[in-house]
Amino acid sequence: MNLEDIDLTDLDLFAEGFPDEVFTRLRREAPVWWHPPTEHTPDEVGFWVVSTHRGAMAVAADAELFSSERAPGAGGGGTIIQDLPYGFAPGVLLNMMDDPRHHRIRRLATPAVAPKALAAMEVELKERAGRIVDAIADRGACDFLSDVAVELPLQAVAALMGVPDADRHDLMTWSNTTLDYEGRELGETNEAVAEAAGSMAEYGSELIAEKRKVPGDDIISAVTRGLIEDDLGGSRPLTDLELLMFFNLLVVAGSETTRNSIALGMVALIEHPDQLEALRHDRSLMPTAVEEILRWTSATLYNRRTTTRPTELGGQAIEVGAKVTLWWPSANRDESVFDEPFRFDIRRRVNPHLAFGYRTHFCMGANLARMEIRVILDELLDRLEDFELTGPVERVRTNKHAGVCRVPMGFKRRRQA
Ligand code: HEM
Structure with a gap:
């Protein structure tokens, strides 16, 4: 394949997973590469x-x-390839906002995802993970994605936001619909997606109004109650739109990435049974195993930036206003940083992966996601054994996420030792 034939906006290229051979070539031959527009490229x-x-x-x-x-x-x-109108997502959504406003808002939400707050959530998450695994334990087979991997992240993010249990199912349905990329091309939407997004927005507005009246110790109450500096040196609360976008971001960012990491992490363990058994017998391997799962699965494929002035990168002159995309799974297979990057190794010691991004916009949910992966793996390994894939892992056709839609898995309830 010639470099000119590479089209990262052709979603078919991602239909079987991340195209590692394409990126291995780019890292070697053109680490900062100009992707010309093609018939699929938005804008x-x-x-x-x-x-x-x-x-x-x-x-x-x-x-x-x-x-x-x-x-x-x-x-x-x-931060996606296609331009979104300013004031709709860019400039309003935390991950599409620059400092100083980004930093002001991020600071309000940080205590809710700090180690102390997460430690308090761990017991609840562990109980929830136990119930999720118990519900499938005697069935002998399941779709690991929908029966296990989808559940915990949504429950976790709902708990983080103080969403009542009774409403979690609705939230899950809307969020799944908005995340269903089947049959959509870049930049396209459809009626079901728009309807689900509308219902989610309505629910988010009600939740915010409720938290204003009766605040709790959740992340939505924290940002609703908080004041940020305004540009004139005074202070103001977040606007309704800013709050609603924050709610949406948490639902989407918190659920899809983590579910795909859990699902593809389990697939990696099943495909490396010696490592699965090693982890079962020695849980002190869990911290390095979780980092390797994050590196291996790299659930977010890319984020975009836009240059604010002309610059140079990797020997290339870049104009002001240029779109620059960062491909995290490729960075995480960089042979100049990772020893044998294509080897899945739960004992990997040097693992400076960028699955959560880096610096200013570093993932706010990183420690929550780590905890979810650890907790669900613990429950699975304690209760089940003889895991096997009973059919092909089905992927979502997208270049934005390491998306999976089906992971058929067989197993047995574990005989008590
Ligand atoms: C394995 C799971 C996850 C992965 C791989 C992941 C990945 C990422 C990445 C790559 C970024 C940086 C985006 C950029 O630089 O433009 C990011 C940002 C973010 N993530 Fe995550 N994420 C995960 C889980 C979560 C969870 C569980 C939450 C919330 C509870 C969350 C909330 C956020 C937020 C709010 C940001 C924006 C931070 C900012 O702009 O300052 N993520 N995530």
């Missing part, structure tokens, strides 16, 4: 592709030059 505008670990860190570390919001004065921007 008909090309973009830069950064595929190495060093390049991704350099861009993510300079959030002023590489904006998550937009180029100065531009009408659109954001």
